[in-house]
Amino acid sequence: MEKKPSLSAWEKAEFFCRIADEKKVTDLVVLDVSRLTPIAHYFIIGTCENALHLDAVADEMEYRAKRELGILLRRSGEPASNWIVLDADDVIIHLFNPELRDYYDLETLWAAAERWVWVDNALRSETPIAV
Numbered sequence: 001m002e003k004k005p006s007l008s009a010w011e012k013a014e015f016f017c018r019i020a021d022e023k024k025v026t027d028l029v030v031l032d033v034s035r036l037t038p039i040a041h042y043f044i045i046g047t048c049e050n051a052l053h054l055d056a057v058a059d060e061m062e063y064r065a066k067r068e069l070g071i072l073l074r075r076s077g078e079p080a081s082n083w084i085v086l087d088a089d090d091v092i093i094h095l096f097n098p099e100l101r102d103y104y105d106l107e108t109l110w111a112a113a114e115r116w117v118w119v120d121n122a123l124r125s126e127t128p129i130a131v
Helices: 009-022 051-069 098-104
Strands: 026-032 042-047 074-076 083-087 091-096 114-119 122-125
Touching (some): 009 051, 009 091, 009 122, 042 098, 051 083, 051 091, 091 098
Parallel strands (some): 042 091
Antiparallel strands (some): 026 042, 026 114, 074 083, 083 091
């Protein structure tokens, strides 16, 4: 595999959000967990319609990460489980069906994280500013 120029964790998050958006993943959220855990800088959370959608999105992310970034993603979960996790080292992508996303509610679990949402092909801060 050809070594590609490395991206920052933020650039990787944008890369995967762009793919998710192209594949019609909804409610894309990026949580900056870098101050809260050593396992990653960012969590990306998105909702897929069904198992086929989950599989298609995960496959596309794996393919493009390898082809365009020169990295291999580690995958956990199967489409039938309704939750797939893709690990890109400093960025971890969580793809859920709507019911499982509501059940596990990672946004509340990681409420202390700075929160960004994907809107109009860009990440926008959604973290309230302290007054």
